[in-house]
Amino acid sequence: MHSIASYFKPDASGADPKQASFIPSLKLNDGHDIPMLAYGLGTKASKTKTTKSDDIINPTVAAIKAGYFHLDGAESYGNEEELGAAIKKSGVARERLFVTTKTSCREGVTIEEAFSASLAKLKLDYVDLYLIHSPFWAKSPQDLQRAWAEMEAIKESGRAKSIGVSNYLQEHLETTLQTARVPPAVNQIEYHPYLQHGDLVDFCRKNEIAVEAYAPLTAVTKATGGPVEPIYQVLARKYGVSEGEIALRWCLDQGIIAITTSSNELRLQTYMRNIPAFKLTPKEVDDIAKAGQGKHFRGFWGAQFSDDDRR
Numbered sequence: 001m002h003s004i005a006s007y008f009k010p011d012a013s014g015a016d017p018k019q020a021s022f023i024p025s026l027k028l029n030d031g032h033d034i035p036m037l038a039y040g041l042g043t044k045a046s047k048t049k050t051t052k053s054d055d056i057i058n059p060t061v062a063a064i065k066a067g068y069f070h071l072d073g074a075e076s077y078g079n080e081e082e083l084g085a086a087i088k089k090s091g092v093a094r095e096r097l098f099v100t101t102k103t104s105c106r107e108g109v110t111i112e113e114a115f116s117a118s119l120a121k122l123k124l125d126y127v128d129l130y131l132i133h134s135p136f137w138a139k140s141p142q143d144l145q146r147a148w149a150e151m152e153a154i155k156e157s158g159r160a161k162s163i164g165v166s167n168y169l170q171e172h173l174e175t176t177l178q179t180a181r182v183p184p185a186v187n188q189i190e191y192h193p194y195l196q197h198g199d200l201v202d203f204c205r206k207n208e209i210a211v212e213a214y215a216p217l218t219a220v221t222k223a224t225g226g227p228v229e230p231i232y233q234v235l236a237r238k239y240g241v242s243e244g245e246i247a248l249r250w251c252l253d254q255g256i257i258a259i260t261t262s263s264n265e266l267r268l269q270t271y272m273r274n275i276p277a278f279k280l281t282p283k284e285v286d287d288i289a290k291a292g293q294g295k296h297f298r299g300f301w302g303a304q305f306s307d308d309d310r311r
């Protein structure tokens with residue numbers, strides 16, 4: 001196991017964090033720090049899964065109390081009120097938390113209008129990170145460029161400390177960067193061994209855009225039985241952790257922020273205890289990446305891609 005004696009904050013270049021006794025944070029290209037493990041409100045906690053507010057608020061409070069200070073929300077999850085209520089109920093000071101929400105770029109609604117509505121629902125004065133949820137609504141490159149200019153105006157107002165994008169392919173990033181005054185700080189994408197997106201992660205690193213991985217547990221949840229499973233099993237035994245923790249560490253050890261979620265408080269607490277206590281070697285990271293190339297699986301936004309499209 002790597003030493004836990006040294007501590008080093010990575011940036012968006014893909015440098016992996018040195019070992020620490022807590023979840024590391026990463027420095028974004030605008031100077032803000034982002035915790036590298038997040039609790040997401042988009043899958044289990046989404047309003048499409050439950051309509052009872054307490055079913056969202058209470059697990060989120062438990063997650064915050066367990067140490068998940070990076071909270072990943074979105075307008076489309078329909079639960080920004082509950083996220084805001086959980087933040088208040090947790091009693092944790094606002095400035096210790098890192099709160100993300102996302103705009104769906106709905107037709108007929110400006111991003112400023114969507115953002116003001118999100119802030120009102122969250123009952124917050126600012127978010128730490130505001131994202132364009134996907135590029136797929138845009139009918140032209142100019143649509144993406146205009147949307148990004150609206151994001152820049154929100155950042156300039158101080159109500160979003162950082163701004164970024166989600167589900168962007170290289171072509172969408174290139175279009176955005178052509179006219180951007182402020183480059184996106186992050187690109188949040190589905191990322192796991194069975195969806196490594198060709199050159200996209202390298203492109204983000206070269207442009208100092210931090211990568212956030214959603215659905216990082218896919219190889220142990222929705223796409224079981226694939227070629228990384230035996231490697232996860234061996235490493236889980238070696239480090240005395242679960243296969244899911246290997247999957248999360250695989251992201252962190254590539255300098256990638258991992259966004260997970262769980263309705264199981266014990267699972268969340270165990271992640272917090274185990275993940276800072278071990279680190280994969282570069283060879284182990286590489287072995288998982290190489291084995292992952294043997295299978296392709298995409299769990300989200302599939303309608304936008306053909307079955308064999310690995311971008």
Ligand SMILES: NC(=O)c1ccc[n+]([C@@H]2O[C@H](COP(=O)([O-])OP(=O)(O)OC[C@H]3O[C@@H](n4cnc5c(N)ncnc54)[C@H](OP(=O)(O)O)[C@@H]3O)[C@@H](O)[C@H]2O)c1
Pocket residue numbers: 039040041042043044072073133166167188189214215216217218220221244259260261262263264267300
């Ligand atoms: N930007 C986007 O378009 C986008 C899309 C999707 C997601 N996201 C964000 O990413 C967050 C996380 O997404 P995700 O839920 O796909 O992440 P994930 O970390 O891959 O999966 C979490 C799920 O795995 C389950 N799980 C954990 N260990 C397991 C095991 N050993 N066996 C079976 N199931 C297990 C958990 O269930 P338990 O509750 O039982 O622990 C939980 O439902 C979302 O909430 C959202 O914030 C963003």
